[in-house]
Amino acid sequence: MTRITVGAADIDFESIGRRDYFIKIEHPTKWGHYVIPMTIIVGAEAKTGKGMVAFGSTHGNEYEGPVAIKNVMRNINNEDVCGRVILIPVLNPSAFRSGTRDSQEDNGNLNRVFPGKKDGSITERFAYFVTEYIFPQVHVVLDLHSGGQLATFPGVSSFHHVEDEQQFKDMQSVAQGFGCPFTMFYQDETPGLLTSTAERLGKITVGTELGWGEAVIRDGVTMGERGVLSAAMFAGQLKEGPLPDKVSSDQKLVDGSSVTASHLAPCSGLFEPHVVVGDHVQKGELVARIHNFEIIDEDPIEVRASMDGYIICMAWHARVTQGITVALIGEQVEWSNT
Ligand SMILES: [Zn+2]
Structure with missing residues (x-):
């Protein structure tokens, strides 16, 4: 070529x-x-x-x-x-x-x-x-x-x-x-x-x-x-x-377009996922925990599903910063192309 x-x-x-x-x-x-x-x-x-x-x-x-x-x-x-x-x-x-x-x-x-x-x-x-x-x-x-x-x-x-x-x-x-x-x-x-x-x-x-x-x-x-x-x-x-x-x-x-679909890190820390991408979750289910190692005896901050749906995206790096998207949930809908 x-x-x-x-x-x-x-x-x-x-x-x-x-x-x-x-x-x-x-x-x-x-x-x-x-x-x-x-x-x-x-x-x-x-x-x-x-x-x-x-x-x-x-x-x-x-x-x-x-x-x-x-x-x-x-x-x-x-x-x-x-x-x-x-x-x-x-x-x-x-x-x-x-x-x-x-x-x-x-x-x-x-x-x-x-x-x-x-x-x-x-x-x-x-x-x-x-x-x-x-x-x-x-x-x-x-x-x-x-x-x-x-x-x-x-x-x-x-x-x-x-x-x-x-x-x-x-x-x-x-x-x-x-x-x-x-x-x-x-x-x-x-x-x-x-x-x-x-x-x-x-x-x-x-x-x-x-x-x-x-x-x-x-x-x-x-x-x-x-x-x-x-x-x-x-x-x-x-x-x-x-x-x-x-x-x-x-x-x-x-x-995945609703305002509740995107889950932001409430604080900075190490991201510990509790589900994997593709999983179906219910509203309120634990998706991940974020650990702060500067206050070692404190409970981790939980990220819980804001809606029922599938985990379409999740943080990859362990280190996450406050405000970054750490999970995105998509609600299943019907195809309308046929
Ligand atoms: Zn890209």
Whole structure:
């Protein structure tokens, strides 16, 4: 595979065939660029503004997504692409290089600065590249995250609640394609997300949490590969074909958007979980205890479930600080896409 290095304005999104690029994003202060690896495959039936894009490593220390997308890049049969498939395994080469969630160049979090800025910091420039050059080419957007150092998950695909009924149904179908044990819709208050920006442009948008702990979890890679391929098929951009087996045959849809879903650490200390992700809990049940070792004879502070539901996310690191999310509970709801 020979990669050609081009500026964003010189990407060929139209010609039939496959192109493997490094996209130059000019560094704001140094004499040079960061380069984003990107493969585009265009088939004979590609239509303007229609296509599927999959992003990995929006955060630099989340690794199942980049590995899954790289596997798809190598294994996809170019002739099976009838529309437009865009694969970007490492969207944030700055944070990926340092193995950190945020960029060390500007302390920017790429998933908080959308829609980005043409002449902004390097992180804002990565976001601007996506908003300005990639979003207009596609109608399906996948952003593959994992828990990094923050949290552990049971394998989750996710999206926000949107008003448009068809978009909401389509997002359920694409999210289901990952074959995860859980799909969740969640609060849409956080500003600057890649996914929220795409959703508001009317795109069928799905995010994921495929693993945790800065590891490469086997099931997470499988879910990622399945999700990317099935989304491309659902979007009419890839001919129907075989998919990896689902990691879970019992896929649950949960609502994690209520104000009671998110459980914050009431104090700083060491986090002792009493349940594991994927468990069902009842309101009032003990989820975790937080230990303060500066007052050694004091009872630990309890975190109890504020509602019935499934544990969709839990703190990963032992050390937690007051106010950080240590658990998220999702209430099971019916799928409405069929
Ligand atoms: Zn992330």
